[in-house]
Amino acid sequence: MALAFLVVGLGLTGCSKKSETAQQGTEGAGVAESLETPDTGIMEGRTSGPMVPVYFEFDSSTVTGEQVQRIETNADFLKKNPDISIRIEGNCDPRGTQEYNLALGERRAQSAKSYLVNLGVKANRLTTVSFGEEKLLLFGHDEISYAQNRRDDFVIVK
Template sequence: MTNRIQVLLLAGVVFSFLTLSGCGSDSRTGEELAPTDPESQVMGQPESLDSPENPTISEGRTSAPMLPVYFDFDDSSIRDDQVDRIVTNGDFMKENNEVSVRIEGNTDPRGTNEYNMALGERRALSAKNYLQNLGIDENRLTTISYGEERILLHGHDELSYAQNRRDDFVIIE
C-alpha cells in the first residue's frame, strides 16, 4: 500500500514538473519581433520636457515666484541664509497688492505629532511676523501648521529632514 502511494506521489511530482517547466517557443527571430515602422507604435502626442513658462509651484508646495523658507532642527527663527528668500516673497507681495498668502509651517517627522504641530505653527508665525516687519499687511497673511503631515522627502537622512523643515508660501485665490 505504501509502495503504491509512493509511486503515485512520484508520478504527480514528475507530471507537475513537466507541466510547469514546458515553455512555448517562438520561431521568429529578434528582428522579426521588432516593429518595422516606429511611427506605427506611437501611443499619443509627444510631450515637451521643457519647464512651463509660468510654473505655479516653485519649490516644495510654494506658489511661484515665491520661495519656501527652511529652518534648522527644532528651531523656528529665520536663518540668516534664508533672509533673502523671505525678502523676495515680501517684494513679490508688495508688487502684487491683490495677493494674499497662506504660510504653511512644516516639520520633519522626528518628534511627536503634537510637538511638530506646535513647531510648524511657530515657524509659520515667525515668517508672518517677518513679512509684517517688511510692510506686508497682516490681513493678507494667514498661517497654518501641517507639522509632519506634508512630508516632501520620505528619506531618513539629514537631506530629507532639512527639506521638510520649511514654510511654504501659497497664494490664496
C-alpha cells in the same frame, strides 16, 4: 555572377533607405522644440511661484542666514502684488511627537508672518497653518530629507 549582382543590389537598396531615413529625420525637425518646462505656478516644495519656501534649522522657528534673503524675496513679490493673499504653511521633519511638530510648525508659520509684516506686508493678507509632519516632501530618514521638510511654504490663496 548572379550572386555578386544580388549582393550589390541589396547593398545599394540598404544604403538608399538609410539616406532616405536620415533625410526624413532632418526634414522632420522643422520647428525647434522648447526645452523650457511650462510655468505651473509651483517652483519649490508646495510654494506658489515666484515665491520660495523658507527653511529652518532643527528644532528652530527663527529665520536666519540665507533664509532672510528668501523671505525678503517673498515680501518684495507680495508688495508688488497687493491683491494677492497667501497662506503660510509650517512644516516639520518627522522627528518628534505629532503634537510637538504641530506646535513647531505653527511657530515657524507665525515667525514668517511676523517677518513679512515687519517688511511691510499687511497682516490681513497673511494666514497661517501648521501641518507639522503631515505633508512631507521627502520620505527619507537622512539629513537631506529632514532639511527639506523643515520649511514654510507660501501658497497663494487669492
